[in-house]
Amino acid sequence: MSIIFKIYKRDMKKIITNTPLMIIxxxxxxVPALYAWINIIASWDPYGNTKGLLVAAVNNDKGAEIKNMEINVGKEVIDKLKDNQSIGWTFVEQNEAENGVRYGKYYASITIPEDFSSSLLSVAANGEPNRAKLIYSVNEKINAIAPKITKSGLTSLQSEITKSVTEEVSNTILNYMNAYGTELEQIKPQLENFINVVSDIDTNLPQIGESINNAYNGAVNMNNFIKNIQGNIYNITNFLDNAQNVIKASNDFFTKFNSAIKNISPYIKSDLAGIKANVNGAKDNLNSFKNSVDTDAKGAQEAxxxxxxxxxxxxxxxxNDINILQSINDILHSDLLSSFINKMQNIRDQLVQNKLNIDNLIKTLSNGSKNFSDAVASVIQNIDKISQFMDDSIGNFDNTISPQISRLVNNTTDMANNSLGLLESEKNTMPLINNLLKDADIGTALGEEHIKSIKDKFPQIEESIHANTEKLKNLNDDEKFNELATFLQKNTKNVSSFLADPIELVQNRVFPIPNYGSAMAPFYSTLAIWVGGFTLLSILSVHVEPFEKVKNLGTTKMFFGRFLTLATLSVLQTIIIILGNLFFIKTYTVDPVVLLIFSIYVGLVFMMIIYTLVSVFGNVGKALALIIMVLQVSASGGTxxxxxxxxxxxxxxxxLPFAYAIGGMREAEGGIIWSSLYYNIGILSIYFFISIIIAIFLKEKVNKKSEKFVNKMRESGLVGE
Known part of the structure; x- marks a missing residue:
């Protein structure tokens, strides 16, 4: 150890006392710090200046008319774009937009065609709905990222237009339904009066039967009894005439009501097509995400x-469609419609599950995780299955469900027509009763046989009238009538607003980082530390000069002695880089102390790796260090x-060590999970000790074997030490 520190002290003394060396x-x-700072500042907020991306906007929409109201959705879109600062929207004519995109004046253009409004409103008109088109032209040779940003802006605009049109169309339809619901509620008292009239008729029938029995039991009083009955027949006929007038007045209402219900089928069919379009759009966006991940993280995230x-x-x-169909089925009680609703609910549940899977993919992408390619493929496969299910559902709706709804409409009409039929039947029965009474009058003379005939026929007539009266009473008491009226009178503004935007997104940012530059700091700092170590070993020699009084320093002692010098310089480089990040360009960090300590540790590990390569393999080692650095830039997941x-x-x-160095710095920067930090430290330690083992066991052997080869290279005068 004394020799190791002796080498270290000599190196430090040479650095301090040699001015040119000190300057170098x-x-x-x-230099490494400047490298990191320049790159971090350059990438500080690249998406904050997107308004500088010029995109031409052209409005050729001629507008459309719905219910005597002129609507121009294209103009509304342009008005919204004028308030949109996310992209540099420029409003020009068609020719200017085409030439501008072609020659690079504009990155892209959006053209609103002439039939834009009419296509959007076709869902509320008769016939098949037409999908509206926005024509998006982009010049992809100008820049690789700009097309992704402009397309993201277009996608947001498309969603906003869809929301507005959905709200407007649903509001129009619901307003009509609301009006019919109000009219239905207003006509209800008239319907109740009609039912009361028929009930009075049913109440008087026992009296007629009792009179017939009395006629049968006493022919002596038959003449006066028949006159009394005939008087009642006249009153009953007047009751039936009044009731017919009431039902005829209500029949107009039911016709209007039927028309409103019939409009629901094409509306739902349009929604099913819209669902399929959204599913196909999700599939296309997922494929776009899958295809763009290699080149554009931001574009992939937007997709x-x-x-x-x-x-x-x-x-x-x-x-929305499930709710409407369920409301209709509450009236219809159709097993076929119930089965279709169950299928729609199953598709809805699959969509919800796929949305959860996509949300998880978004979180995974935001957290920098590395394993979700299989999940993307699975979601695309599931979305494709749902698209096929939607094809089946649309065909099923056309062939079976729509006719079922039509039957509901016809049943509604039949309710009024049957009521008229019942009254007409009752009115037609009155002449029969009157004739029977005339026969009874004749029977006074003809005798008991004819009166018995009248008595035998009357119970059947009484039963028919009573049964029809009970049906009308059930109609009055049926809660379905009230449910239908209540459903049609819902608040149209609230319902249409809900249909357009039924979900509020609540974002939960886990380990938030306020800007893009800070998020990129771990990568550029790690790269700068490696570059710093590489430049040190490109300038400074790994060869240690012997001491005068020491004959053999030993390969291992020389290795560690010089390493202390290089490690000291690496620590200084790292401190300058990290402190500059924190205090000069002010990158965001949750725990600056942990970041500084871990970064110093990374510097020592990197220095040991590079120093071992250069010390053992010489210039070949420098080339290996450079190759490893280049490989790590692409394979570390830093960008x-x-x-x-x-x-x-x-x-x-x-x-590769970069992955663990960047991972540890991200822990200190965004929020520490200690187990993850310890894991990164442990893996880096493995690299450190493997480098030491290589140096101890291979340095002397490799140096001796390569000495002749190196000397031969130096003779060329083109290769340094």
Missing amino acids: IVGLLL LKAADANVENAISVIN FPIQLTPKFFQNVSPM
Whole structure:
């Protein structure tokens, strides 16, 4: 140990007393720090200046008309873009946009076509709905990242337009349903009056039967009894005429009500197509995420968020359709419709599960984890299955469910028509009764046989009238009538707002880092420490001069003696880098002390690795150190998540010290999980001791075998020590 420290003291004395060497050492101490600081400052907030990315916006929308109201969604979109500062929106004509994108004046352009409004509102019109289009043109040769940022802005704009249109269309439909619900509630007293009239008729029937029995029992009083009955027949006929007028007045209402219910089928069919479109959009975004992970972490993250938004929109729409179909089925009680609702709920549950999986992928991506490629493939596979299920559901809805709803509509119409039929039947029965009474009058003369015939027919007539009266009473007491009226009178503004935006996202940031520069500091600091060690060993010699009174210093003693010198310089480099990060450019750190101590430890480990390579293998070792550094830049997961890189880099990453150095610094920076920090320290310790073992057992042997080879190279005059 005395010889080791003697070498160290001599080296320190030479550095302090040799001015040129001192100047070089100071430069070597500062250069790595400058390297780290410049890169961290350059990447401090790259996404905070996206408003400098010029994107042309062109509005060719001619507008549309719905329910005598002019609407121009394209103009509303342009107005929103004027208030949007996330991207440099520039509002120009079509030719200017095309030429600007072509020659690089604009990074991209968004064109709103002429039929934009009419396509968006087609869902509320007759016929099949048409999907509206936004034409996105991008010049990808200008910059690799700009297209990802502009497309992210377009995706956000698309979601905002979808939300607004959903709210507007659903509000219009619900307003009509609300009006019918109010009218249904207003007509209810008239319906109750009609039912009371029919009930009075049913109440008088026993009196008629009793009169017939009395006629049968006493022919002497038959003449006066028949006149009394005939008087009642006239009153009953008047009751039926009044009741018919009431039902005819209510029949117009039921016609309007049927029309409103019929509009629900195309609305739901449009929603099913919209769900499929969102599912396909989620699939496309997931594929985009999968394809862009190797080159653009931010773009991949935005694609993943866009897929999450697609699934979220699909869940919102399918929940709305399930609620509407369930409300209809509460009236219809259809096993077929119940089965379809169960299938829709199953698809909804699968969508919810896939959204949870995508949320987990987003969290995994944000936390820098490295193993989720299989999860992405699984989500894409599940989304693809859901898309197929939606195809089956749309076909099933067209072939079976829509006709079932039509039957509900027809049953509603039949309710009014049957009521008229019942009254007409009752009215047609009155002449029969009147004729029977005339026969009874004749029977006074003809005798008991004819009166018995009347008595035998009357119970059947009485039963028919009573049964029809009970049906009308059940209609009045049926809670389904009240449920339907209540459903149609819901607050349209609240419901349409809910349909457009049913979910509020609550973000939970785990180990938050306030800016991109601070997030990149561990990578650039680690790289700077390695560069610092490499530059020291590129300038300073690993050869130790002998002492005058010491014949043989020993290879191991010379190795550790010079290492103390290099380690001291590495510690100084590391301190300058980290303190500069904290106090000069002010990077965010949860625990500065732990960060500084761990970084010094990283510097010592890196110095031992590089020093061992150069000391044992000479110039070849320097080349190896440079190759290892280049490999670690790509395979350490410092910039992009390692899962986004090719398989080779994913396999190599666990074997490289950069990964553990960056991991430990991130613990100190964002929030310490001590087990993770200890793990990184332990792995780095393995590299440290393996380097020592290599130096002890190989340095002297390799140096002797390579001495002739090195001397031969030096004879060329092109190779230094």
